[in-house]
Amino acid sequence: MTDGPVTAGPVTAGTVTAGTVASLVEELRAVGVPVSVGEHLDATRAVAHLPLRSRAVLRAALRCTLVKEASQLATFDLLFDLWAAGGQDAGEAPLAGLTDAALHAALRDAIRAGDRFLQPLLADEYVRRFAGVEPGRAVAGVRYMLAATQAAGLDGIRDDLLADGSHSDGPHDDGLLAGGPLTNGLVGGGGVGGAAGPGVQGGPGVPGAANGHRGAPGSHGGAGGPRASALRDRLTRAAVDRAIDDFRQLLQSAVRRALVADRGARAVRRTMGVQLAQDMDISGSSAAQSRQIATAVGPLAQHLARILASQAATRPSRVSIRGTLRRAMGTGGVPFSIVTAPPRPPRPEIVVLCDMSGSVSAFSRFTLDLLTAMDSRLSRLRTFAFVDGLDEITGLVREARAAGRPLGTMEAAGAASLSGRSDYGRVMRAFARGPARSLTRRSVVLVIGDARTNYLDPAAAHFAEIARRAGRVYWLNPEPRRYWDDGDSVMSTYAPLCTRVEECRTLRQIADFVLSLASESSPAAA
Numbered sequence: 001m002t003d004g005p006v007t008a009g010p011v012t013a014g015t016v017t018a019g020t021v022a023s024l025v026e027e028l029r030a031v032g033v034p035v036s037v038g039e040h041l042d043a044t045r046a047v048a049h050l051p052l053r054s055r056a057v058l059r060a061a062l063r064c065t066l067v068k069e070a071s072q073l074a075t076f077d078l079l080f081d082l083w084a085a086g087g088q089d090a091g092e093a094p095l096a097g098l099t100d101a102a103l104h105a106a107l108r109d110a111i112r113a114g115d116r117f118l119q120p121l122l123a124d125e126y127v128r129r130f131a132g133v134e135p136g137r138a139v140a141g142v143r144y145m146l147a148a149t150q151a152a153g154l155d156g157i158r159d160d161l162l163a164d165g166s167h168s169d170g171p172h173d174d175g176l177l178a179g180g181p182l183t184n185g186l187v188g189g190g191g192v193g194g195a196a197g198p199g200v201q202g203g204p205g206v207p208g209a210a211n212g213h214r215g216a217p218g219s220h221g222g223a224g225g226p227r228a229s230a231l232r233d234r235l236t237r238a239a240v241d242r243a244i245d246d247f248r249q250l251l252q253s254a255v256r257r258a259l260v261a262d263r264g265a266r267a268v269r270r271t272m273g274v275q276l277a278q279d280m281d282i283s284g285s286s287a288a289q290s291r292q293i294a295t296a297v298g299p300l301a302q303h304l305a306r307i308l309a310s311q312a313a314t315r316p317s318r319v320s321i322r323g324t325l326r327r328a329m330g331t332g333g334v335p336f337s338i339v340t341a342p343p344r345p346p347r348p349e350i351v352v353l354c355d356m357s358g359s360v361s362a363f364s365r366f367t368l369d370l371l372t373a374m375d376s377r378l379s380r381l382r383t384f385a386f387v388d389g390l391d392e393i394t395g396l397v398r399e400a401r402a403a404g405r406p407l408g409t410m411e412a413a414g415a416a417s418l419s420g421r422s423d424y425g426r427v428m429r430a431f432a433r434g435p436a437r438s439l440t441r442r443s444v445v446l447v448i449g450d451a452r453t454n455y456l457d458p459a460a461a462h463f464a465e466i467a468r469r470a471g472r473v474y475w476l477n478p479e480p481r482r483y484w485d486d487g488d489s490v491m492s493t494y495a496p497l498c499t500r501v502e503e504c505r506t507l508r509q510i511a512d513f514v515l516s517l518a519s520e521s522s523p524a525a526a
Contacts, residue, residue, distance in 0.1 A: 024083045071296035082265040085257040095125040123250035141255040161240045278508040282363045297369045349380040355449030356385045357422045363478040388423035390430040425459035432462040439469040447475045451491040458490045467497045476504040
């Protein structure tokens with residue numbers, strides 16, 4: 001469990017009371033993180049016995065007692081930062097006497113040396129001086145963060161540090177570029193292969209890989225040759241990028257402290273719209289939210305699989321004729337006891353039609369990720385992508401899952417996009433004349449799209465033929481229901497032909513739908 005860069009703040013283990021823990025629990029419950037009374041009591045007892053006045057230890061203790069799922073960690077960390085934040089007291093600005101040029105030089109030196117004490121103070125000063133925080137304004141701080149980041153000139157500092165790394169001569173370098181606190185985890189002190197060999201000058205705290213004979217005449221880039229030199233450069237870039245990202249996080253924390261000091265943690269949480277990944281609107285999610293949603297797909301799929309497995313035990317069992325007759329042989333052929341077959345878990349055969357046009361592609365991709373992560377619970381899963389053409393991508397989905405990577409939107413669209421404009425009518429005609437012929441009464445057709453046809457023929461008759469051949473047809477529409485049939489939407493044309501139509505915009509709604517889908521028995525088996 002990583003704690004990220006050290007952040008300044010007034011809340012420490014020694015200052016936490018039962019009331020302050022209760023306020024954090026209340027905030028967690030407000031955004032949907034379930035915290036029981038027992039867990040609340042455990043957290044209160046834990047912080048009462050913490051031996052250190054350390055914010056990192058406090059965060060770890062509350063994580064262990066209040067968070068049960070990995071998908072909730074990002075939300076907890078954000079709420080903890082808001083809850084533990086606090087602005088500087090009036091007149092408390094230890095770096096206020098520095099000029100802008102001196103402040104920038106101090107920042108560059110602090111990042112280069114990996115100074116974890118000075119960097120939070122520099123972040124506070126940059127926010128105080130350059131963010132332009134407007135007291136009382138209900139904002140999430142995005143503009144403040146951009147202003148402070150631009151003033152800090154982090155891209156320029158990164159270029160300077162990389163240039164310093166490419167011209168460093170070894171023993172005289174320190175901090176970031178010579179095995180300081182930021183690079184000890186990347187390069188071992190013994191050089192590229194382990195122990196220091198001939199020609200590699202390690203020295204205390206100076207990794208051999210980073211501080212050997214660099215630039216010696218005829219050495220071709222150091223003791224390890226070109227490969228060692230390339231590895232050294234990659235490690236240097238990684239260390240510099242990590243240091244810059246850490247300071248960006250410190251700036252973000254400083255902005256949050258300024259907002260909390262101005263309006264309070266609860267008001268800031270409401271303005272920021274803090275949510276669990278399962279409750280975020282997929283179609284309107286930002287890049288950071290999309291990463292949180294993608295991280296939550298795997299644990300959610302495992303959770304659904306466990307629920308489906310438990311549902312199988314509660315399904316009605318059928319009489320086992322063979323087992324009953326075999327047992328009856330011991331009682332002269334008289335069946336005194338009935339043997340039942342173990343219940344089988346529901347394993348529907350699903351055919352998915354995914355609209356990969358720009359308006360709903362993100363929702364379609366996350367739905368596919370969840371279904372493919374659960375394919376062990378499905379007897380068969382076929383996937384088709386469409387925009388104004390139809391293309392089967394079942395193989396691509398399996399390859400992406402086997403490789404452990406998400407399926408790219410452009411990769412999934414492939415041959416399914418001809419002009420780039422949705423044409424549901426053309427897609428329904430192509431599906432009805434081809435893949436729909438293999439549908440059976442055990443098949444479940446799942447359409448994911450907004451039913452916006454760009455005012456083209458929706459081919460309702462062909463969709464009716466698909467519904468007639470399949471056992472069930474479901475439609476997931478990521479648009480709010482109030483927008484259905486608005487403009488070029490023809491949802492009301494398709495809806496009467498479907499078994500069920502759902503407004504589905506979040507991972508939680510997708511999960512609820514998958515549970516209902518997999519737990520229903522097919523008409524043929526009823």
